[in-house]
Amino acid sequence: MSVIPGYPRLLHGGDYNPDQWLDQPEIIAEDFRLMELAGCHTFSVGIFGWTAYEKTEGVYTFDWLDAIMDRMAAKGFKVILATPSGSKPAWMSRRHPEIRRVNRQGLREPHQGRHNHCWSSPVFREKVTAINSRLAERYHGHPALGMWHLSNEYSGECFCERCLGRWHEWLKSRYTTLDGLNRAWWTAFWSHTFTDWAEIDPRDGSLDGLALDWHRFLNWQVADFIEVEKAPLKRLSPEVPCAINTMGLFNGLDYARLSACVDLIGDDQYPSYDADGPGLHRHAASISFKQDLYRCMQPGRPFFIMESSPDLQQWKKPNRLKRPGLHRAETLQAIGHGADGMCYFQWRKGRGGMEKFHGAVVDHVGHEHTRVFQGVAEVGRLLDRLAPVAGAKIQAKVALVYDWEARWGFQTSDGPCTDGELYNQLVLDHYRPFWDRGIPVDVVNMDCGDLSNFQLLITPALWMLKPRYAARLRTFVENGGTLVGTFFTGICDPTNLCFLGGWPGNGLGEVFGVWNEETDCQNPGVTRPVRIEPAAGVYPKSEYTAERFFGLVHLRGAEALATYGADFFAGMPAVTSHSLGRGRAFYLAARMDDAFLASFYARLAGDLGLEGCLAEKPAGxxxxxxxxxxxxxxxxxxxxxxxxxxxxxxxxxxxxxxxxxxxxxxxxxxxxxxxxxxxxxx
Amino acid sequence: MSVIPGYPRLLHGGDYNPDQWLDQPEIIAEDFRLMELAGCHTFSVGIFGWTAYEKTEGVYTFDWLDAIMDRMAAKGFKVILATPSGSKPAWMSRRHPEIRRVNRQGLREPHQGRHNHCWSSPVFREKVTAINSRLAERYHGHPALGMWHLSNEYSGECFCERCLGRWHEWLKSRYTTLDGLNRAWWTAFWSHTFTDWAEIDPRDGSLDGLALDWHRFLNWQVADFIEVEKAPLKRLSPEVPCAINTMGLFNGLDYARLSACVDLIGDDQYPSYDADGPGLHRHAASISFKQDLYRCMQPGRPFFIMESSPDLQQWKKPNRLKRPGLHRAETLQAIGHGADGMCYFQWRKGRGGMEKFHGAVVDHVGHEHTRVFQGVAEVGRLLDRLAPVAGAKIQAKVALVYDWEARWGFQTSDGPCTDGELYNQLVLDHYRPFWDRGIPVDVVNMDCGDLSNFQLLITPALWMLKPRYAARLRTFVENGGTLVGTFFTGICDPTNLCFLGGWPGNGLGEVFGVWNEETDCQNPGVTRPVRIEPAAGVYPKSEYTAERFFGLVHLRGAEALATYGADFFAGMPAVTSHSLGRGRAFYLAARMDDAFLASFYARLAGDLGLEGCLAEKPAGxxxxxxxxxxxxxxxxxxxxxxxxxxxxxxxxxxxxxxxxxxxxxxxxxxxxxxxxxxxxxx
Amino acid sequence: MSVIPGYPRLLHGGDYNPDQWLDQPEIIAEDFRLMELAGCHTFSVGIFGWTAYEKTEGVYTFDWLDAIMDRMAAKGFKVILATPSGSKPAWMSRRHPEIRRVNRQGLREPHQGRHNHCWSSPVFREKVTAINSRLAERYHGHPALGMWHLSNEYSGECFCERCLGRWHEWLKSRYTTLDGLNRAWWTAFWSHTFTDWAEIDPRDGSLDGLALDWHRFLNWQVADFIEVEKAPLKRLSPEVPCAINTMGLFNGLDYARLSACVDLIGDDQYPSYDADGPGLHRHAASISFKQDLYRCMQPGRPFFIMESSPDLQQWKKPNRLKRPGLHRAETLQAIGHGADGMCYFQWRKGRGGMEKFHGAVVDHVGHEHTRVFQGVAEVGRLLDRLAPVAGAKIQAKVALVYDWEARWGFQTSDGPCTDGELYNQLVLDHYRPFWDRGIPVDVVNMDCGDLSNFQLLITPALWMLKPRYAARLRTFVENGGTLVGTFFTGICDPTNLCFLGGWPGNGLGEVFGVWNEETDCQNPGVTRPVRIEPAAGVYPKSEYTAERFFGLVHLRGAEALATYGADFFAGMPAVTSHSLGRGRAFYLAARMDDAFLASFYARLAGDLGLEGCLAEKPAGxxxxxxxxxxxxxxxxxxxxxxxxxxxxxxxxxxxxxxxxxxxxxxxxxxxxxxxxxxxxxx
Structure with a gap:
């Protein structure tokens, strides 16, 4: 299945804004000459085109887009046609103030920026429906139309009365009664018991259950808005896929769950590949992780890179030039991890505005004789040769659980550690050992329906357990699976209520055979030695290091594979193993160092027969x-x-x-x- | 005199929130079993209980509290019964928006958090009177009632029209005329002369006199509110002490002066005792200092620790586990410094809300077989044996002056140094030498009525001189007392007007026999050598170090004990001594290092016969x-x-x-x- | 031409606030005794005097000022009489809320601080006209009147409806049509096309053209306000110069262009001269640069230092005492660079308010026997002897271009580097080599009318090219001038639209003979070696260092004088030379280190016969x-x-x-x- 139905190529192209150059037709003509030279053939058009379509309320102009679409078709190119809701016209902000957001302070925002319309405004929804309908009516059968691009990088929150009202409605539908909500959020804390839905202000930081649900509500707001956007498109062009573009591991949306609303996901990918930096390959592993996550979001469907930069960005500190070779490497890495396309923001640099210095295929100088253009053209030629890769699969026997709701649960809790990036780091710790060995990994969340295809399941810092998930993990192990868990696992239920009776909770303690009484949290860089016990078998080293987080664990059926070598918990288990049914469950009570994790997973890979895709693969x-x-x-x-x-x-x-x-x-x-x-x- | 009249024990217990568990009676039953095991017998109840009492406006329910009180009485336990004003019900915020504060931007806050009601709202005061009356009526004769706990950790400010009006009234009563205020605040500066009380906005940072008075006004707001809270309680239970809980050296309230409003003070104490950290014993000294300060606030009355944690907090960075032994040490330190009780926040961890991970006697696991519970039980047994200590005295011959108003005067001045913690540090410099030798110290403010019991009086950085205080210091010295002062002393009067005619001002220069012309302020860590002069007698070292602050002093009757050894002020006096009447006054022109202060005070202790409570006491x-x-x-x-x-x-x-x-x-x-x-x- | 017409002295005196001491006439009497001792004779009076003149709306009192003016005249002193608009009376804020600013959040500010009136308020303008008229009527012929001091350190912005309306009017007059504005700001970006002037909110950060014009508008607001201030003064005292005081390189106003509105500029100068710091002489060079900039703002007219401190400030971190000798050095440096006066903020320290600890000639102690007073008196004697210097000239053959609009263009662009101080640093790089050799430099902007007097013109990081400026540079070179430019030059036009066709743009690439394809931006401290090529001739070293910014340049007629020695651009030109007509144009593609710039300019100075004012002058x-x-x-x-x-x-x-x-x-x-x-x- 190719990304664009009936277009069996790896996508290559990017965001194209001819609406910025309508008074310079010679520039547009030059664009079409250069597109072919660059091997680009798929273009996102109209993302910020609203005022170019509807400069006066209700008066539409599509001539310029007609010309672009026809020209694209004549070349055999495909257009990812955007709905323009990402940036609302200034006249709309002026005539209909309700479409502007109300900020956290309770003040209506001025007209500014982009991506900042009120999610609930009926006026805005009506305007979006109108413009999307016009686009669908005019282009649904156009040969250049390959995909719909819904808005752009949805994000943000609004605190207007209407949004708050929808929040209360959403809560009502989730909890039915205030009693239910009061119990779920533990509102007796600080006398927060609510007696009317209208009392619930999302800005109240006292209740972590509330904060967690606000995240979910924002996700729902976007999903609900997507339905509005899609309706006219699906009515007239049901066969054209609707895609959203996403922002990697952005904390504000649960893309994995949001992906159910759309046909396709195109991620926007901007690694900071600093060729001189010592952290380059660690950063590369994190990009691979993100790609494996996106690959697994919509099983059986392709995904692709909707935005990337062929060169620097304008908003990094510093804005380094992209070193020779890195753009090609970044492209092959994405394709290798399952992406079926590599598109750019942006085709050509504009003369003004915040992104005029963002990398582009075509520089202000305007011709093709630049380092960056030539690099893109080389990639274009390679992607053409790789066309048969479209739809090719990756088979993984290892699954790593990454769940936005668990992450939100962890982050909205006050304590044990409010470092916003920590959850991601703890999960990445367990991804790198497989990346280092070239062993494929699926990255899934707790909704992943079928675990039976996996031999090894890793649940790092799985703070929250959704209903029945602990039982599913137990079954997985009993049926012969291998499970690896860590400290900060099984702490809270889906409303962030702590499990009683000892952690890991909800029955998971019996799967791991341990009780994690406490966890000592220290500053980054604080370490304790961990000693390998005989039960662990032969390890390359007899002593490893744990850093920053040290769980104090009691054995409840498991055996200790490694123990702490210092501090008042010296001798207590740091790593345990528990046989259960036909499988095994390992518990890592501390944040173990990379050396240990490499050894640990090397042994497991040997035991389970997990093989890398190369016979020998150097580090990095x-x-x-x-x-x-x-x-x-x-x-x-x-x-x-x-x-x-x-x-x-x-x-x-x-x-x-x-x-x-x-x-x-x-x-x-x-x-x-x-x-x-x-x-x-x- | 014991903390709870007729209850001659050291208090041990903590904040108990059964209102969070009303639907789980088995948990409450378990609590009572565990309380005895932990040796806990005094519990603060109802601090955040408002919605549990009054879920619907005007409809009160006390059944659950009846049951708790009766159970407490049956066990022989005592309850510190709280008024619930610390956290207002959401229905009240909705129905009576005036009770919510207006923030510094002039915007009414949403319902959120706690401790954030408007101080002036008649509606809120009426509601507080009503609920407090109900509590007093129902429980004033209950055998479990041991003390009233007024609200919780009062703090904060409101900028609503009504609070601003009260601010203007307060100013009127303080200054009588605008002319008086204009003079006191030096309003000719930047043309700030006020011609109507209504013009005076507390958000104006131009006038340090205004900023200082805003601090005082906030203190008055709280005192005034306390009267409202107390009225119904005192009417029905005049013999039951009313206590507030405080936050150590919190800058927002002058606890020493506020303590006049209540019968008892219970401080909330959360040291960061990091057993691995090199600063542990310096931090311990600062906790001792704070306890000596609280011990002296209400002479002749006991004080106690109202909150502490038997384990970690959830809001520190990082949240370290409390090392074995440290909780016992923290307890004995408090009792040793005069506290007659050690209570905890919190008895049991809740399942949700911001404090669910704050240390507690009872963990989420729910049983007594935890490291923390056992540590508390050990302390409980020890405190039982220490019951006769209740009311035992500490006799000090040394007084250290610490005054919130002086601190505010210093901090609200722009220049010489706006480091908010500096005043505290400068005072602590002079506390540690006595702590190091185990010599008891009273920590008092300028209102301390009788100085004649002291042999040694130390006034570090006493920025502000209240009326007649300089004269009292003179009398103290003339009568044979020893006085030690430093740079940044005698700079301003009580409205922060600089004294003219040379510093230390208001006649204090004649007491010390010096004129401090200037003070050089450098970055932390910048030092200058200071050399001991023959007049100082024998010192362990001939050269010490001064850091960061270097006063340039001229002798006006004093003699130099030490002089600077470098910089353009080399040779000028750094430490001076002045004989006056039967006493002596020392002036430390620079921030001297710990080594000097140790030597200096060792000599003074020898001269004055001040003895530590141990014959030998190692450092730390x-x-x-x-x-x-x-x-x-x-x-x-x-x-x-x-x-x-x-x-x-x-x-x-x-x-x-x-x-x-x-x-x-x-x-x-x-x-x-x-x-x-x-x-x-x- | 002396600063004050008919008063042929170097000004020495300062801000004098007798209005703070009206109830202590003995202090004022003492002031006049001390003024003579200090050699001070020029005083700025009334800067914050509004409420002292008009305590009740419409009722004026000038008695106190009459007395001061007469006393000044009797001594032969001169008064720089201020208009009092810098700090509006509180009664005015209360009665006429419109005079208070609306902040960025859209909220009307409370009465507070100073320098914060709405620029557009008709009420405020009327009040200013009234008070200025009264002052002019009363004192225009007074013998003590030497100059008018317009308000104080104008700054800031207001977002009220009226100011926004003026913004729209200003835009209309600048662009005539919305189409013109839309093109100039590239508003098609993010669909920002405006269809009504009222839609344009200055808080929108999306468009750098808008942000740049907002800077210009604020400058215009001040200029427009100055006209209001001046009108009554010029009507009655056309011969008395009107001056403003400025804040050096303050980013908020283009002082160079604003200077056209007034007769004189007096800069407020507060160097952080830390005698112990290793950066002292670099900082001194930056102060010299600033003085050369101010000297050149109003060709043919004197300038002077309106404010400086004879001692510390109260707002620095830390507030160091001014070391002996530094005040004299600071004074001679200013006079040496062309200042014809050195005045102080402040004559005497007030007892209260934010600036009570700011350095002053007269300390709180009140007498003349202080270190600081004696230092001032010494400077006073020296300035008296230097009276003939007034009006003496400095002849420079080197011009350095520093342009606020170029700086704003650079800073408002997102990327390549948003470090707010960078433009200043890049210009200073090219000033220090001349400072180090004692060679005089004129610092001019792009409006400088006649370049033909210069032999050498340096345009560091000249981001923006105003219309015809590139052509003027070409003519300068063709006529035999030597031009030095760098990376980040010729990027944008005056509305910050990027030049197309390659950089340096607008024809400047042909002047330098290069195309700068890309510029690599790295973190501070990242360096690359640069090797001297044979074409450069003999240099003291064969290899130098470039830091942080590395332009990738192609020769288009120029020859390489130095090339990169590492990274993927090794071998590409780092420094080039291009002969054009009778002159030469050098291009420095990278940020070269001080050693290179010293060598480079030493060679140029030799070639061009530029001589320092000393035969030998040590570094520093x-x-x-x-x-x-x-x-x-x-x-x-x-x-x-x-x-x-x-x-x-x-x-x-x-x-x-x-x-x-x-x-x-x-x-x-x-x-x-x-x-x-x-x-x-x-």
């Missing part, structure tokens, strides 16, 4: 494999400043971007080099 | 002595990670918590160990 | 020369903690402040010492 190199019906592809990216040599499992892999003989057993990638090989399926 | 160990009519007690806490050996002045001291033979001359405390001994009075 | 010493019709003066300040020896070009220089024989060839300045010599013109 990413590798992925995708399998199509007739062929397989191997991708590798060298995120180090040194040449690195890889060894294949088998011979016969041929470089895709060269008419070359198949590679031998080993190949060497130059610093920051990246490559993709293919091989017929046996 | 705190020691206190209390004397009752029949017996004395010695307390010691080892705030170091090493064993420490102490030597008594005399033999015959017996450990309180063991049936042991009297100790010999010396005893050794383990790392972080603490102990208390008793001995009949000779 | 500042030197200036002024030439009058009959005599010349040489000033030198040693900003180092070591003695430094200077060598004159010729003999015959005589110290001004001593009846001494002429100096020989060499003289030595003590640490932080400063001196001035004179010599008849040959």
């Amino acid at each position: 190199v990413a590798a992925q494999r995708r399998d199509g019906p007739d062929a397989s592809w191997l991708f590798a990216q060298n995120f180090t400043p040194r040449p690195q040599t890889l060894r294949f499992h088998e011979t016969g892999w041929t470089r895709v971007d060269a008419e070359a003989a198949p590679a031998g057993e080993c190949v060497t990638l130059p610093p920051f080099g990246s490559e993709v090989w293919t091989r017929p399926r046996d | 160990v705190a020691a206190q002595r209390r004397d009752g009519p029949d017996a004395s007690w010695l307390f010691a806490q080892n705030f170091t990670p090493r064993p420490q050996t102490l030597r008594f002045h005399e033999t015959g001291w017996t450990r309180v918590d063991a049936e042991a033979a009297p100790a010999g001359e010396c005893v050794t405390l383990p790392p972080f160990g603490s102990e208390v001994w008793t001995r009949p009075r000779d | 010493v500042a030197a200036q020369r002024r030439d009058g019709p009959d005599a010349s003066w040489l000033f030198a300040q040693n900003f180092t903690p070591r003695p430094q020896t200077l060598r004159f070009h010729e003999t015959g220089w005589t110290r001004v402040d001593a009846e001494a024989a002429p100096a020989g060839e060499c003289v030595t300045l003590p640490p932080f010492g400063s001196e001035v010599w004179t010599r008849p013109r040959d």
